[in-house]
Amino acid sequence: xxxxxxxFTGLWYWFWAGAPGYTFHYVxxxxxxxxxxxxxxxxxxxxxxxxxxxxxxxxxGMVAAGANLPADECLAGxxxxxxxxxxxxxxxxxxxxxxxxxxxxxxxxxxxxxxxxSFGHKADKYALEGDTKGIGRCAILYPMLVGFLLRFPPVFxxxxxxxELVERFIESIPQWLLHGFSVAGGLLPALGFAITIFxxxxxxxxxxxxxxxxxxxxxxxxxxxxxxxxxxxALLIVLMKRENGGENV
Amino acid sequence: MxxxxxxxxxxxxxxxxxxxxxxxxxxxxxxxxxxxxxxERMQSVAFCYSMLPILEKLYKKxxxxxxAMIRHLNxxxxxxxxxxxxxxxxxxxxxxxxxxEDIPDTAITGIKTGLMGPLAGIGxxxxxxxxxxxxxxxxxxxxxxxxISGAIIPFLFAVITFFEGYYLWNLGYSLGKDSVKSIxxxxxxxxxxxxASILGLFMMGxxxxxxxxxxIPIVINMSGGNELGIQMILDSIAPGILPLAAVFTIYWYLxxxxxxxxxxxxxxxxxxxxxxxxxxx
Numbered sequence: 001x002x003x004x005x006x007x008f009t010g011l012w013y014w015f016w017a018g019a020p021g022y023t024f025h026y027v028x029x030x031x032x033x034x035x036x037x038x039x040x041x042x043x044x045x046x047x048x049x050x051x052x053x054x055x056x057x058x059x060x061g062m063v064a065a066g067a068n069l070p071a072d073e074c075l076a077g078x079x080x081x082x083x084x085x086x087x088x089x090x091x092x093x094x095x096x097x098x099x100x101x102x103x104x105x106x107x108x109x110x111x112x113x114x115x116x117x118s119f120g121h122k123a124d125k126y127a128l129e130g131d132t133k134g135i136g137r138c139a140i141l142y143p144m145l146v147g148f149l150l151r152f153p154p155v156f157x158x159x160x161x162x163x164e165l166v167e168r169f170i171e172s173i174p175q176w177l178l179h180g181f182s183v184a185g186g187l188l189p190a191l192g193f194a195i196t197i198f199x200x201x202x203x204x205x206x207x208x209x210x211x212x213x214x215x216x217x218x219x220x221x222x223x224x225x226x227x228x229x230x231x232x233x234a235l236l237i238v239l240m241k242r243e244n245g246g247e248n249v
Numbered sequence: 250m251x252x253x254x255x256x257x258x259x260x261x262x263x264x265x266x267x268x269x270x271x272x273x274x275x276x277x278x279x280x281x282x283x284x285x286x287x288x289e290r291m292q293s294v295a296f297c298y299s300m301l302p303i304l305e306k307l308y309k310k311x312x313x314x315x316x317a318m319i320r321h322l323n324x325x326x327x328x329x330x331x332x333x334x335x336x337x338x339x340x341x342x343x344x345x346x347x348x349x350e351d352i353p354d355t356a357i358t359g360i361k362t363g364l365m366g367p368l369a370g371i372g373x374x375x376x377x378x379x380x381x382x383x384x385x386x387x388x389x390x391x392x393x394x395x396x397i398s399g400a401i402i403p404f405l406f407a408v409i410t411f412f413e414g415y416y417l418w419n420l421g422y423s424l425g426k427d428s429v430k431s432i433x434x435x436x437x438x439x440x441x442x443x444x445a446s447i448l449g450l451f452m453m454g455x456x457x458x459x460x461x462x463x464x465i466p467i468v469i470n471m472s473g474g475n476e477l478g479i480q481m482i483l484d485s486i487a488p489g490i491l492p493l494a495a496v497f498t499i500y501w502y503l504x505x506x507x508x509x510x511x512x513x514x515x516x517x518x519x520x521x522x523x524x525x526x527x528x529x530x
Contacts, residue, residue, distance in 0.1 A: 019284050019286070020281070020284060021280055021407075022278075022279050022280075022282050022329040022414070023329070023330070023376070023406060023407045023410040023411060024411070025283075026406075026407070027403045027406060030385070030403055032389060032392045032399050032403065033400045033403050033404075034400075035392065035400060036400035045395075045397060046395030046396075047395065049392045049393075049395045049396060049397060049399050049400065050392065050394070052392055052399070052400070053388075053389045053390075053391075053393040053399055054393065056385065056388075056392065057386075057393075058460075060382050060385050060386055060389065060456060061382055061453060061457070061460070063373060063377040063381075064377070069510075070510040070514075071510070071514065099518075103511070103514055103515075110288075113287050114287070114288055115287075116285055116286060116287035117287040117290075119287070119294060120285070120287050120293060120294055120322070123293075123294045123322055124319070124322060126318075127297065127315060127318035127319045127322055128315060129315065130312075130315035130318065132305060132314075132318070135294065135297055135298050135301060135318065138285060138294050138298075139281045139284065139285045139294045139295055139297075139298035140281050140284055140285070140298075142285075144284065176522075176525045176526050177522065177525070179525045179530075180521045180522035180523075180524070180526065180530075183463070183522075183524060183525055183530045184518050184521035184522070186462030186463055187461065187462070187463055187495055187517050187520075187521060188517055189457070189460040189461050190457070190461045190495040190496045190499055191499055191510065191513055191514065191517065193457045193461065193496050194496050194499035194502075194503055195503065196377075196449065196453050197450065197453060197496075198500060198503045198504060198508075199370075199373045199374065199377070199378055200373075200374050200446050200449050200450060201370070202443075202446050205443075205446050205447055206450065208450040208451045208454065209450040209451065209454035209457075211451060212450070212451040212453065212454025212455035212457075212458070213455065213457055213458045213493055214454075214458070214487070214488075214489075215454075215455065215458075216454075216455045216459060217458045217487075217488040217489045218488065222390070223383075223386045223387060223390060223455065223456070223459070224387065226451070226452060226455035227452065229451075230447075230448045230451035230455070231448055233448075233451060234444040234445070234447040234448040234451070235444065237443070237447055238440045241440075
């Protein structure tokens with residue numbers, strides 16, 4: 001099973017982190033989605049889903065504005081979920097395990113985009129020759145091949161040999177360090193939400209953020225209820241503005 | 250004279266591209282737009298690749314084709330779904346150009362670079378800022394209980410955005426360049442942006458309340474055996490003010506000190522570990 005799992009996770013990370021299919025690859029990249037096949041391979045789907053969902057929550061607000069990846073949730077999940085399942089650690093600790101890998105993945109992505117520069121130059125040459133097939137290779141084949149060399153080996157090796165090592169490693173980590181990582185796990189989503197506020201970029205609408213925040217804190221409504229209230233508020237504002245002749249909000 | 254003119258117009262306006270060409274072009278873009286992303290020219294190779302089914306059909310002479318390919322290898326970066334309006338417009342401009350209309354390269358490049366920023370802003374707000382966290386937090390609330398629907402629900406996001414992109418691609422093509430400009434300034438698109446921004450911010454706030462966690466568990470022993478918890482005091486002022494402060498501190502940093510995510514993540518890690526070591530958090 002170790003070999004099969006290592007192979008599967010390595011291929012999964014390579015292929016989906018390579019970004020084929022703009023929003024489809026994104027879905028496959030998510031910890032909560034990969035948790036299902038990993039759970040099937042390892043024979044415990046419910047626990048895998050719980051771990052996947054916990055890791056997912058850290059990254060739920062992260063937006064890759066201008067293609068700058070804030071964190072690599074795919075690497076985080078593909079390493080943390082199998083290890084946590086194998087070692088039987090709880091979802092909270094699994095999150096702390098995932099975080100360092102989420103950061104490592106960002107560097108791997110930066111390396112990929114640096115290497116991709118050379119395929120841009122290759123494409124220039126093909127364009128001069130009017131070679132359309134060459135452009136196709138630069139757009140998909142070459143970047144995917146480089147991605148394989150970059151992404152498959154580390155995940156494959158980590159999942160082949162990693163679980164035992166990590167298990168022993170975790171037992172030896174002092175309590176304050178583990179707790180520190182779980183504090184970071186609670187704080188990191190703040191970065192995602194801050195990025196989204198920044199991307200939306202409308203300072204005068206920030207009170208709506210605070211409204212949503214305290215509506216949940218005081219009234220303890222769930223996400224679906226928040227979505228309903230939020231939609232109504234947005235519609236009301238837009239429609240009332242229209243009635244007033246469209247003055248600036 | 251009159252009838253001749255009309256006949257001329259009819260042949261001129263007859264589209265040279267089939268629905269299938271347009272669809273192929275979109276499928277190529279959707280499949281590849283982030284694959285070849287590079288630090289130098291971002292999505293330029295993907296843009297050129299997506300235009301090939303169109304260009305090959307429009308330009309039969311090798312020099313013309315090559316020239317068009319070079320034209321579309323310029324720097325390009327936008328959001329992959331809303332940005333497709335640009336591709337649609339570009340296709341319609343290339344179609345006109347290939348019929349002999351006088352459209353200089355700079356006009357095509359200009360429309361691309363001019364629209365990619367604003368459309369990325371709308372797309373990031375709508376798709377990444379609103380749809381995505383909405384659907385994924387719904388999925389997470391199932392997944393956390395061990396249900397497999399947590400792994401299925403996210404595909405809703407992919408399906409919605411795929412068709413959204415296809416619609417906008419065709420919209421851009423049928424509008425052409427002039428109407429796209431006017432549409433971006435038109436009332437309804439501004440309303441859409443305002444509405445989506447409000448919903449997005451509201452949802453981000455709601456999600457922050459659920460997912461951002463920070464406590465100060467320090468308890469001060471008062472005289473007479475009373476205990477005073479710092480967190481209790483904070484909660485009595487307003488629940489969750491520490492997480493809220495964390496979000497806005499980072500927002501302030503992003504806005505004023507630049508978007509160095511790695512630095513922020515490193516700082517959060519160090520702060521958390523130090524805080525844990527001295528017993529602050």
